[in-house]
Amino acid sequence: MPSMKAALTSVLLGVSGLSLGCASSGVSIRPDGSPGPQPCPEKALEAMRILRLRPGDSSSVEIDANQNGYSSITVNDGPVESILQGHLGYLDPTTRLYGQIWTGGPNVxxxxxxxxPPDGDxxxxxxxxxxxxxxxLKKPGSPPGSAVLEFSGAGVYIVDAFR
Structure with missing residues (x-):
């Protein structure tokens, strides 16, 4: 099995020139306020193949790096920085995950x-x-545009498309 450094180098060489702008732009919103389906970009599918990350692979994550370890947290619509708590394929704990939160539907x-990764690109x-x-699940009474969650952590799961 290749080393983590070799795998990450391979990923970075394979996806060089990639613009990592906000991949969430242009996501359709369903009538209930949740995001609609969205394909996984080909560059992400390629990177995940190289890292041997397959749909269903999972680990744990602290949802908001700024509210790490709290028993209950409030999240807002928009960008999020999370912290990986365990290994996810070649990705080490403390890897930062960047994404988008939507609170408009029945669930966040x-x-x-x-x-x-900690020392990577x-x-x-x-x-x-x-x-x-x-x-x-949102706690009842969450204000519009935000949601109160019972826990600061969750599972993180690799997918091949957003549904």
């Missing part, structure tokens, strides 16, 4: 588009945050 939706990925019972 978090999609990740980029991973940044950005890597395109496609992943989602979930809890064991499915979605990230």
């Amino acid at each position: 939706v978090i999609r990740y588009y980029e991973a940044r 950005p890597i395109p990925i496609c992943a989602v945050a979930r809890l064991g019972r499915g979605g990230l």
